[in-house]
Amino acid sequence: MKIKNQIFDVTIIGAGVTGCFIAKELSKYKLRVLVVEKEPTVAMGPTKGCSGIIHAFQLPFGSLKGKLCLEGNKLMDEEAKELGFRFKRVGLLLICKSFLSSLVARIVKPYFSRYLEVRYLGEEEIKELEPNVEAKGGLLFPSGGVVNPVEMTFKAKLFAELNGVEFRFESKVVGIDVIDVVDASDIGNIGDVSEVGEVGGVTDSTDAMDTTMGTVMDTTDTRDTADENPYFEVTLESEEGEEKIISRYVINCAGLYADEIAAMVGDKIKIIPGKGSHVVFEDKDFSYHLIAVLPLMPERKTKGGGSLVTIDGNLIWGPNLVDVENKEDRSVKKEEVDALIKKHSKPFKKLPEKAVSVYAGVRAIAGKDFIINSPIKNFINVAGIQSPGLTAAPAIARLVVRILKESLEKKGLRLEKKEEKSLKLISSREQNVEPICHCRNVSSDEICRIISDGAGTLDDVKHLTGATMECGRCLPAVLQIMEEKGLPLRKDTCKSFIAWRD
Numbered sequence: 001m002k003i004k005n006q007i008f009d010v011t012i013i014g015a016g017v018t019g020c021f022i023a024k025e026l027s028k029y030k031l032r033v034l035v036v037e038k039e040p041t042v043a044m045g046p047t048k049g050c051s052g053i054i055h056a057f058q059l060p061f062g063s064l065k066g067k068l069c070l071e072g073n074k075l076m077d078e079e080a081k082e083l084g085f086r087f088k089r090v091g092l093l094l095i096c097k098s099f100l101s102s103l104v105a106r107i108v109k110p111y112f113s114r115y116l117e118v119r120y121l122g123e124e125e126i127k128e129l130e131p132n133v134e135a136k137g138g139l140l141f142p143s144g145g146v147v148n149p150v151e152m153t154f155k156a157k158l159f160a161e162l163n164g165v166e167f168r169f170e171s172k173v174v175g176i177d178v179i180d181v182v183d184a185s186d187i188g189n190i191g192d193v194s195e196v197g198e199v200g201g202v203t204d205s206t207d208a209m210d211t212t213m214g215t216v217m218d219t220t221d222t223r224d225t226a227d228e229n230p231y232f233e234v235t236l237e238s239e240e241g242e243e244k245i246i247s248r249y250v251i252n253c254a255g256l257y258a259d260e261i262a263a264m265v266g267d268k269i270k271i272i273p274g275k276g277s278h279v280v281f282e283d284k285d286f287s288y289h290l291i292a293v294l295p296l297m298p299e300r301k302t303k304g305g306g307s308l309v310t311i312d313g314n315l316i317w318g319p320n321l322v323d324v325e326n327k328e329d330r331s332v333k334k335e336e337v338d339a340l341i342k343k344h345s346k347p348f349k350k351l352p353e354k355a356v357s358v359y360a361g362v363r364a365i366a367g368k369d370f371i372i373n374s375p376i377k378n379f380i381n382v383a384g385i386q387s388p389g390l391t392a393a394p395a396i397a398r399l400v401v402r403i404l405k406e407s408l409e410k411k412g413l414r415l416e417k418k419e420e421k422s423l424k425l426i427s428s429r430e431q432n433v434e435p436i437c438h439c440r441n442v443s444s445d446e447i448c449r450i451i452s453d454g455a456g457t458l459d460d461v462k463h464l465t466g467a468t469m470e471c472g473r474c475l476p477a478v479l480q481i482m483e484e485k486g487l488p489l490r491k492d493t494c495k496s497f498i499a500w501r502d
């Protein structure tokens, strides 16, 4: 039967940052794991359109997203080291334009200090740190940081792949059926989970996390299924047609479409899209921290955006929040750009000189908090992962492993760790080779290296190196290198650009 090689312990739907970090954590165990992604590469949804901030905190601290944000932020140095992605703790500076707001900042500081490091800075100290900022005082949170979200996700995928996780791109999940399996031997040998009591089980830092917090629900299943031991038959649609795989567990990390996936197993989630636009400036050394003005004036459901530095030292202003009907609406309107510039220019003495591009991402909003639960046996939702989902991704991954472990333990099974392979860490950028992208100082060697690391599409190359992202004059040279490396040209399924793949 064709199904023989199509049996997995865990199927993860979605290769955004959460799907890839869960895959990375699960790859450390003796499991057969599949990641299914409808796009040609990783991070093509909100992950690509986000601001790249590793948030210092998320309010309220007691919410699930607040707790996972703090946890994810703390884990980021370890993750960056293990996976070899760039991560800088540039610090978050909340500045006060008046004596009254600086007084308020001093009053609220002790509250923040209960959760993370924070310092009050006076006018002179701020001038020293940020000569271009005019402020009466401010709060500095040194743990705020920046990453390239595509690089972070790509590296998690590489690690997972190296450790045996299978990825299937351009495959869309179009159906999930719970199937009746009386005896697992009916469908072959599933995984290497062992009986509780055998040597090889695992306890790790995830045990420290309190699963009763926020909307993480008791993993006791809330609905009866036909079977005490349910398996899922997952239908995938690709250019080659439909195929079915069988999986013991399914993890729904489908971002904006997590509601459609949940509905396939009879669960109701409503995802509301919320677009966030950004303006990117060429100016370097304009400012050095993530900067926002107190009081934060959050736009409904967001932190209100700010003046942000990127991992490459550029400047970004945004994001805002605009209600959209269409989950794929990533248009940026002129009035949004004008409003962003008006809002974020406030703290600065001199303004940035050259806006080079704009971009937007669409948040998957399902109420006020993340939804991480198990509505039916063996099915886990990781849904409504709005901001700070990028920051929280490593903590979300550990939490999901814990939920999986608890579910297996109830069946008298346990996860077994395996010997992991480490990623060959990224070499530093070639500085001595003439760049082909002068805007971002990217050489042909850098592009060749990223292709040999596994970049298969133009989107990968763009987002991992920065080439073609500004004036675009290097595009022909980049395409030529990709062709020489054997990546044939074809139309992108995302309709936005040409993509390459092997």
Ligand SMILES: Cc1cc2nc3c(=O)[nH]c(=O)nc-3n(C[C@H](O)[C@H](O)[C@H](O)COP(=O)(O)OP(=O)(O)OC[C@H]3O[C@@H](n4cnc5c(N)ncnc54)[C@H](O)[C@@H]3O)c2cc1C
Pocket (backbone or CB within 6 Å): 013, 014, 015, 016, 017, 018, 019, 020, 036, 037, 038, 039, 042, 043, 044, 045, 046, 047, 048, 049, 050, 051, 052, 053, 054, 055, 171, 172, 173, 174, 253, 254, 255, 256, 257, 258, 261, 274, 275, 276, 277, 319, 360, 361, 362, 363, 364, 385, 386, 387, 388, 389, 390, 391, 392
């Ligand atoms: C404007 C904006 C700014 C943000 N800024 C920040 C920030 O600075 N810091 C921060 O911490 N967070 C930020 N966030 C939040 C962060 O981007 C998200 O929380 C995170 O990217 C969510 O990742 P995900 O993997 O859950 O979802 P996604 O990135 O949406 O990934 C889901 C994947 O599932 C795939 N998929 C969907 N349906 C199917 C199907 N049927 N079959 C197969 N595949 C499917 C999609 O193609 C997609 O690749 C921001 C978000 C936005 C929109």
